[in-house]
Amino acid sequence: MNSEISTRHPEKADFDRIVEVIDQWWGGPVQTSAHPIFFYELGERALVAEKEGRIVGFLLGFLSNSQVRTGYVHLVGIDPEFRRRGVGALLYGEFIETCREAGCKKMKAISTRGNEESVRFHAALGWDSKEVDDYAGPGRKRVVFSRDLSAEHVT
Numbered sequence: 001m002n003s004e005i006s007t008r009h010p011e012k013a014d015f016d017r018i019v020e021v022i023d024q025w026w027g028g029p030v031q032t033s034a035h036p037i038f039f040y041e042l043g044e045r046a047l048v049a050e051k052e053g054r055i056v057g058f059l060l061g062f063l064s065n066s067q068v069r070t071g072y073v074h075l076v077g078i079d080p081e082f083r084r085r086g087v088g089a090l091l092y093g094e095f096i097e098t099c100r101e102a103g104c105k106k107m108k109a110i111s112t113r114g115n116e117e118s119v120r121f122h123a124a125l126g127w128d129s130k131e132v133d134d135y136a137g138p139g140r141k142r143v144v145f146s147r148d149l150s151a152e153h154v155t
C-alpha cells in the first residue's frame with residue numbers, strides 16, 4: 001500500500017500547506033502547534049508523505065540533547081482520507097531511523113488526554129505511555145509517549 005506513498009523533507013510550500021490543512025485534519029484548532037520554528041530552526045528532520053504530488057501526511061520533529069539524546073515528535077498529522085493505510089507508521093519509522101543514526105537512545109512525544117487515536121497509534125508502534133499530572137502547567141495533564149531505542153536490536 002505504501003509503495004505509492006513516498007516521503008521527503010518539507011520545503012516552504014509544504015509547510016504552508018500543512019498550516020492550511022492542519023485544523024481540518026485535526027477536527028479542531030491546533031494551527032498554533034505548527035509554529036514556524038518547527039520548519040525554519042528545528043525542521044532539518046521533518047518529513048512529509050506524498051502521493052502523486054499530494055501531501056497526505058507530515059511529521060514535525062527534532063533532536064533533543066537533554067540528558068539522553070532523544071528524538072522528539074512534536075506533531076504528526078495524516079490526511080483523514082489516508083488514515084489507517086500505514087502512512088503514520090511510515091513517517092514514524094523513517095523519523096526513528098534518522099534519530100537512531102544520529103545517536104538517539106530514546107524517542108518521545110506527548111498528547112493531550114482523551115486522544116485515543118494517538119494512544120492506540122503509539123501503542124501499536126510499540127511506544128510506552130503514561131499520564132503525567134501538571135506536565136504542561138498546573139492542571140494540564142499530558143500523555144507522555146516514549147520508546148527506548150537503546151534496548152532495541154536493529155537487524
Ligand SMILES: CC(C)(COP(=O)(O)OP(=O)(O)OC[C@H]1O[C@@H](n2cnc3c(N)ncnc32)[C@H](O)[C@@H]1OP(=O)(O)O)[C@@H](O)C(=O)NCCC(=O)NCCS
Pocket residue numbers: 025026075076077078079082083084085086087088089090109110111115116117118120121122124125
Ligand atoms: C494518529 C494518526 C497520526 C495515525 O496515523 P495513520 O496513518 O492513520 O496510522 P497507521 O495507518 O500508520 O496506523 C498504524 C497502527 O496504529 C493503530 N491505529 C492508528 N489509528 C488508529 C485509530 N484511529 N484507532 C485505533 N488504532 C489506530 C492501528 O493498530 C494501526 O494499524 P492497523 O491499521 O493495521 O490496525 C492519525 O490518525 C492522525 O493524524 N490523527 C489526527 C492527529 C493526531 O491525533 N495526531 C497525533 C497527536 S500526538
